[in-house]
Amino acid sequence: MPIRSLSRCTCNGIPSIIKTQSFQSRRTLSTAPPDSNSVAIVGGGITGLVAAYRLLKHPHWKGNITLYEKSHRLGGWLNTKSVNIGDGTVVFEQGPRSLRTKGVSAQVTKYLIRTLDLKREVLATPKDAPGARNRYVYGPDHLVRVPGPGDSLFSIFSVLLREPLFKGSLHGVMGEYFRPRRSPEIEDESVGSFISRRFNSSMADNLVSAFLHGIYAGDVYQLSIKSLFPQLWNAEATAGGSVGLFLKLGSKYRLMRTTDVRTLQKLSEVGGLKSERYDHAVQFTFRGGLRTLSRTLTDKLRMSERVKINTGTEIKRISLHGSRERMNVVSSVGSRSYSHVISTLLGKASAQVLRPTIPSLATIPSVSVMVVNLYFDNPRLLPVRGFGYLIPRSIPLPQNPERALGVVFDSDAVSGLDTMSGTKVTVMLGGHWWDHWPKYPDEEEGASMARAVLQRHLGIKDEPRMINVSLQQDAIPQYVVGHHARMANAHHELLHHFQGRLCVAGNSYTGVSVHDCVSAGWDVATSVGNSSLGNSVNQTGLESFVRPETWMAVRRDQWPQV
Secondary structure (H helix, E strand, O other): OOHHHOOOOOOOOOOOEOOOOOOOOOOOOOOOOOOOOEEEEEOOEHHHHHHHHHHHHOOOOOOEEEEEOOOOOOEOOOOEEEEEOOOOEEEEEOOOOOEEOOOHHHHHHHHHHHHOOOHHHEEEEOOOOHHHHOEEEEOOOOEEEOOOOOOOHHHHHHHHHHOHHHOOHHHHHHHHOOOOOOOOOOOOOEHHHHHHHHOOHHHHHHHHHHHHHHHOOOOOOOEEHHHHOHHHHHHHHHHOOHHHHHHHHOOOEEEEEHHHHHHHHHHHHOOOOOOOOOOOOOEEEEOOOOHHHHHHHHHHHHOOOOEEEEOOOOEEEEEEOOOOOOEEEEEOOEEEEEOEEEEOOOHHHHHHHEEOOOHHHHOOOEEEEEEEEEEEOOOOOOOOOOOEEEOOOOOOHHHOOOOEEEEEOHHHHOOOOOOOOOEEEEEEEEHHHHOOOOOOOOHHHHHHHHHHHHHHHHOOOOOOOEEEEEEEEEEEEOOEOOHHHHHHHHHHHHHHHHOOOEEEOOOOOOOOOHHHHHHHHHHHHHHHHHHHHOOOOOOOOOHHHOOOOOEEEEEOOOOOOO
């Protein structure tokens, strides 16, 4: 039975593979003369939608907004499926499945949720829920719970001393303070190299590699420490290391980037840091899944006559007009000029349509991830309760021949989405492990691989009631060593060739999480909106890579929700 062709679900115990399509109405391009102030936003993912919404609500931007999206669906990687299987509804997330409540960029998202009047739709996971308290790593042949807040010192030390995964962790942390600082000639290095040098290689190969598999699906020995963990990078240079930094600051202070402090101050000025009922939760989603956010943004945009949304429209070329005061956008349905363009495409996709091309953008690699959602009728199928588990690079091939990255226990991670009481899990396959595979598995192979992982690691042999397989190609950009320097070059190239009228934003540059993308879209739209005041238009979206990075000691109780 060819899995890819199935579009039904069964109620007799036979699994089905779901493949549905979402269609958006398409508006034709206006043939009216160009407005003096108008912006084209290329890419209808969460970054593009937020940028359009922010411009629409900007107090000083009164120009028109045109949003281009190549596919017939808006929302990008926020791709939720609600499937009725007869007895009830099951919600599958094919991309991100929940959002953190902490962090600077999270506060921007929470402010957006408030302006969209979505607070009542939030489903939060309390701190004391299994999905918040219990997170696991697999190794070498069983699940190991990672110690967390609320654990006793005895239980923490017991795990650290007993489990092979944590071998050398205590010694590595205690010795970090006495290790020499890096040479000032080193401008960047991999996360794996940094952790091995500052702590030990066991920590890099086990805990840190597993953590990066869960966020970036990337290789710990390729990803950049300067781009992923700037605080650790800075701590070594200024305080001799993270332990030295803690001894300097004490428990009442934390180190924050000056730009982050300014963001929080601006949010505070507009009431953006009000307490929410889910502030004390660990993670949250919405009653309809994460697509609720993108759908609500889309609905708000469609209500405005100043916004045109063009789905099913491919961008062919973006260039600076001969007058050097306009941008030309050539698409599959025609050509039009704008005062500004915001590209939220992948870096290499932007490089392909820009004229002239920007070499620094073309060098940003990305990885593909196969997401396999499985639903079982048995509500007590899992051997443990928790958010799920990640798989480190140290696991030998016989224990992970499918090259899985991790498994999310969706039923525990975020409860309240489904009207069914069974068990729902998601297996993530591929990432950097599949970089050199000659071809990706098809849907049937992906389903078989996911079931093999569950049987080998968790002992699950039950037949799933439903399976959903999706390959997310080039889903997660990789900030490999040198990313910061390359983006600084890209800033100068964009500024030189497009005179500050083209900005880039999205997960290729300043963060891959949903919060990062929301914050990037918000910031770049704010910059473009401010240009209507006659401010200098020397923006590219990459200014942070050329500004000197400064840090501040901030009391922890100043912004407790961060």
